[in-house]
Amino acid sequence: MIMVENQDINGAISAIMESMRLQGTSPDRLKNYENAYNVFERYLSKNSIARIDEKICLEYVYAKTGKRFDRFECVTSNARVDYRMRPLLLLLRYLQDGKFHPDVRKTKPSFVCPACFKSEYEAFCEELVYRGYSQATIESNTKKVQWLIMFMATQGITSTSDITIRHIENYLKTIKNKAVKYVGVFLYVFRNFFSFLYERGYIVNDLAPMLPKVRTPHNASIPYVWSKDDIKKLLCAIDREDPKGKRDYAILLIAIRLGLRIGDIRNLKKSSIDWNRKTMNLKMAKTGQPIELPLLKDIGWAIIDYLQNGRPTTISGRLFVRHRAPFNAFGDRNSFNKELHRYILKAGLNMPGGQRHGMHSLRST
Template identity: 35%
Template structure:
């Protein structure tokens, strides 16, 4: 047995104090106490007064069948039980809870205000998206909360050991979440160093975490499935005309959902037969051919489907005030359901999978990886190597002359 030197009741008291310090709601604290008391009684039945990690594991398995690898998601009460018992284990091993702290209750500590302001300015100068800056604010505030809880009250007190300890609190998160978290912390450390608030640049010495290869497989659509997806759209009504044009942009050009959402009328160069815009994700300009089917679909939408509005975006919501369309991914999901396309459980099957499919088909046709990277709008050609299944020339040869047909100004 991996038995603690702390009694279960002592850990419950410590955990209760920590939850209150972090300003958890009375309901959340009460829920934790319910599971803690249940575990305490379970341990007492086995003559255990001190916390034992193996007993905790067996308790969760016997009482709640946790973890259950046969399900994609546990029930809320099962997760609540696991989180409550995990907090006791964290308190026993680390004297604090591992993981991200409650986002809505984290103020900016006085000693970190100047470095926080410098970091936000750093993000703005790097042309980070507003959504990225918003997310990084949350991550940095969580980092500050950890620092304060360990006695670090200003940037000058940060050490390599501090960063190592913080990194261990991320072990339960997914690879993508950890990458975002560490990326935000590195940016903060770099901007703080550049601002002269710390004497050493710790950004390059952040500990690295290794992950098992457990990424979800990405669905590759067959030609028949893509055909059925498009064929499920009712092109006789305004919504269908809009959705059909959007799906063509995804399936034939691999444009990201964020870029479709932000595509403007001025991005369509009918005289040159191209679509040109600055990508939201990479901030890089990209030029793509205006393919015949896409061009005619957009014209059909502009002439016979799009509401009369001054909105600069191509695709709009068909209700006043006619702002740009939102949640493009929902359009794919809707017609996927309507077409009866089955998706293997656990596979990614949204817009990303359609971009993945386009790249795979091009690779199958022996198109150069650099050209595929250009089509998909990757800054680095290595980004396209993840597809490794599947002609820009063929695409560009399809460019069409439609300027005489267009009159949307």
């Protein structure tokens, strides 16, 4: 529950709108927020409400959308609901501490491990760090273990020593309709987890060898191989007169020409480029190894065009940033696949089914 002390609602709204203007928020978005706040203030006046809190704001959301929520810290992909909730979340946070919180993207509540599994879960997390896994790999592994733990809790299991192979099989049934490779990754993580539990003495029987095996087709991981003509059409579909288009063109060109993973492209800094030596220097996220790559002519000019004519003013040191206030760096989970898919559609490309054609596929081109 968001606790609210200050009740100068009108003053808070004025401060929020001014902060958004100073951060370069687009006129259209400013208008949307202004309209949302006007409607909310009329609702308060009509219902003679002088003081607000999270409960009152959620009642307003329900009155306007028919959707009921028990808190603001929830995930919704409904644009109509977001139109009501995002401005109110900004308002509540401002009334709470007098600060403008520009990034109010709603996220799932952080994982709280049940006390009966906490010791072994935390030990497993520490083990992954000790093994030198990348942060992305650690997050991927722990997320799957979290889902397993929460499933076991719903089955009345209160200790890892009570987990049987039947319980694990029951969990696997919940993802049986997923791709074979997807299920295989879960099994790989679970083997790691239960081997660790057995070696550390948390469980008496090693369940890892008992886990089912899946046969992954030889071509299951083969990405789509782009033709030169498709690549040309893809790049031509990008509006290079638009600031965001300049960014996207440079990102896709780096992926195509240098074969970098999107995570490494996200992490590029302005200082990663040595213009005198015409090189790009970075540390690979997956291996942790430093690498130097040639700054190819077309990539160099694309980056220059973006820096001079497209990149918004920001304190971020990352080369590529979001083009939406407050213009921060991309999140660690941003795969850029949505942007790529949009350009695929715009280019009129027909991608074959059964083959991956996300950002990773560009590395195979």
